[in-house]
Amino acid sequence: MQITFLGTSSGVPTRSRNVSSVALRLPQRAEIWLFDCGEGTQHQLLRSDLRMSQIRRIFVTHMHGDHIFGLMGLLASCGLAGNVEEVDIYGPPDLDEYLKASRRYSQTRFAYPIRVHTVQPGTVFEDAEFTVKCLPLKHRVPAFGYRVEEKDRAGHFDVEKAKELGIPSGPVYGQLKRGDRVTLADGRTINGKDLCGSTEMGRKVIYCTDTVYCEAAVELAHDADVLIHEATFAHQEAEMAFQRLHSTSTMAAQVALAAQVKSLILTHFSPRYAPGNPVELHHLLDEARAIFPNTYLAKDFWTYEVPRRLASTLSAMT
Known part of the structure; x- marks a missing residue:
């Protein structure tokens, strides 16, 4: 299970960071699940080692442009290439209407089936290997965080x-x-x-953006292996964060600490923290690590391998 960041900026792209999109690669089933699809996501995919033909599911957090403006372009390109079998898309209530209007006015026809699922709090997808759940976060428009749970696997049979x-x-x-x-x-x-060897514990990956600090994020992230959380602002901009219902670096770290996650990855950074400015991204990292030491800064095209835990290891740690 690998996480590749395709866009880590907030609001607008910068020279080094595109707007929001994260790819979860599932090598065991040759599938890619996208989380958000900001403008230019298909270009980021072309520049990465990921194969667009493997995109199987897309999870949208909310309807702001920096999270959805790349969706129609990506779907259209996949259709023209003719190498995608089907795509399921999950998101807020307005997502289906948005895609229908985009298709109607652009006269776009897809050569493969697309199913749009309006999410509600709880389980939004489940099969023999994975469960995906969502909860509403706290933003200016309806926004959801997603929890991907890999089911436990029996150990190696001798x-x-x-x-x-x-x-x-x-x-x-x-x-x-x-x-x-x-x-x-x-x-x-x-x-x-x-x-059989030790049971392989299923991994848990959480994606939370956009939101100010909220208990729903803590609940969603409980005991996760990886929490991907927005950190639009530095701690000194906390008042602005509350006004705009975004998170600071310290809010993200507080969620990680309260949820007892294994690792925290910060993303969705304001362009104001570009190199050379009074406050830079490494300052946000320092702020977060003061609360939750196992914190990382995401950057475009960075791939993070989610480690697997054995049941015996887990028991020894608790």
């Missing part, structure tokens, strides 16, 4: 040990791989857990 025990291959191996107890034809009862 085939050689099973053979040594004289367990015949076949459907019984599947039961043992799941950790089930199986009674063999000769009367022996085998505990599948004894033939």
Whole structure:
């Protein structure tokens, strides 16, 4: 599971940072899930190592332009290329109307199915491997944060040990791989857990932007492996942050600390903190790390590999 940042600026792009978009790459299923799609996102994808043809789901936080203006262009390009099978899009109530109007007035036709899902607090997607949940955040328009949960996996099944025990291959191996107890034809009862390594705990990735500090963000991020949180302003601009319902670096760190996450990645930075200005981004990083030490600054095209935790490791830590 890899996170690639395609846009880390807020409001408007800069020379080094595009507006909001984050790609979650799922190598085990050759899929990419996008979170927000600001103007120019398709250009960022072309400049990255990601394959546009693997985009399968797009999650939109809210309807502000720096989070959605790249959506129609990306969908149209995917259609013209003819290499995308289908796309599911999740977002606020107005998202479906926005896409319908854009298609109507641009006379755009897609050669692949697109399904738009209006999200409500709770589970918005689930399959055998993943669950995606959302909660409303606190912004000037309806905005949602997303929580991606990877389901736990059984540990590696020791085939050689099973053979040594004289367990015949076949459907019984599947039961043992799941950790089930199986009674063999000769009367022996085998505990599948004894033939499997430590359970691989599912990873949890949280995406929260745009929002001022709120309890919903803490709830959404509880015990996450990675929290991606906006940090539009430095701490000294807290009054402006409250007025505009955006977060400071310290607000993001307070969410991470309260939620007991493993890592915090800051993004969605105001252009005012460009190099050479009185306050630069490294100052925001210092502010956040004073509260939550395991904090990183995102930058465009940075890829972060989400580490996997074993059940035995988790037990030792608690």
